Amino acid sequence: MSSFKRNRLLGLGVAALTFAADQAVKWAVVHPIGLPAIYDRNISTATWNPAVPDLPIIPFFGLSWRQNFGVSLGLFTAGSDGARWALVGMTALIAGFVTIWLLREKRFADTAALGMILGGALGNIRDRAALGYVVDYADLHFGAFRPFLIFNLADAAITIGVLIILARSFLSGEKRASRPQDQANTATES
Numbered sequence: 001m002s003s004f005k006r007n008r009l010l011g012l013g014v015a016a017l018t019f020a021a022d023q024a025v026k027w028a029v030v031h032p033i034g035l036p037a038i039y040d041r042n043i044s045t046a047t048w049n050p051a052v053p054d055l056p057i058i059p060f061f062g063l064s065w066r067q068n069f070g071v072s073l074g075l076f077t078a079g080s081d082g083a084r085w086a087l088v089g090m091t092a093l094i095a096g097f098v099t100i101w102l103l104r105e106k107r108f109a110d111t112a113a114l115g116m117i118l119g120g121a122l123g124n125i126r127d128r129a130a131l132g133y134v135v136d137y138a139d140l141h142f143g144a145f146r147p148f149l150i151f152n153l154a155d156a157a158i159t160i161g162v163l164i165i166l167a168r169s170f171l172s173g174e175k176r177a178s179r180p181q182d183q184a185n186t187a188t189e190s
Contacts, residue, residue: 003106003108004106007105007106007107007108007111008102008103008105008111010108010111010112010115011102011103011105011111011112011114011115011118012102012115013115014111014112014115014116014119015102015114015115015116015118015119015122016119017119018115018116018118018119018120018123018153018154018157019119019120019122019123019126019154021153022119022120022123022124022152022153022154022157023123023126025137025152025153026123026127026135026137026152026153029063029065029135029137030135033055033063035054035055035063035064035065035137036065038054038055038065039054039064039065042054051141051144053139053141054139060140060141060142061138061139061140061141062139062141063137063138063139064137064139064150065137066135066136066137066149066150067131067133067134067135067136068133068134068135068136068150069084069132069133069134070087071087071091078128078132081132084128084132087128088125088128088129091121091124091125091128092125094121095118095121095122095125098114098117098118098121099118101114102114102115102118107168109164109168110164110165110168112164113160113161113162113164113165113168114161114165115161116157116158116160116161116164117157117158117161117162117165119154119157120153120154120155120156120157120158120161121154121158123152123153123154123157124152124154124155134152134154135152136149136150136151136152136155137150137152138150138151138152138153138155138156
């Protein structure tokens with residue numbers, strides 16, 4: 001098997017694992033852990049504080065139930081069924097673009113990063129299509145300071161994948177082959 005095919009399979013495998021892990025964690029948060037019920041119980045008390053996770057785990061991380069009807073940072077909130085399906089369509093188009101890029105990419109690290117992005121996107125698309133919202137639960141905080149809104153594994157995978165792609169593009173010593181006419185112009189100037 002060529003390295004190109006192997007990298008392609010790696011990227012698709014990373015996408016499948018990311019999707020499966022995202023859905024498994026969301027299922028666990030909703031069902032065995034029962035985070036929505038914990039949230040409902042906490043919010044009904046007079047002492048409820050949204051700055052404190054619904055279920056603290058360690059001093060700087062806990063679980064907090066959120067139904068995200070928008071996209072990143074709560075932007076483009078879908079206030080209607082039509083808007084929900086428009087978001088599903090828009091994110092599916094982006095996932096399609098990422099899939100095409102992944103299938104054409106030759107570099108190992110980039111296919112893995114694209115797999116993370118694709119798997120995360122598919123996890124959030126599945127939530128939005130099936131539930132009408134994306135399940136968010138991860139609450140990273142330092143006291144009252146939250147560097148991120150409440151997020152999920154899919155969001156983390158997308159973010160990490162994008163950061164890998166950006167870092168590789170900015171820090172990589174590899175240069176893309178220039179156009180033949182540029183090479184000819186350089187040769188005649190010498």
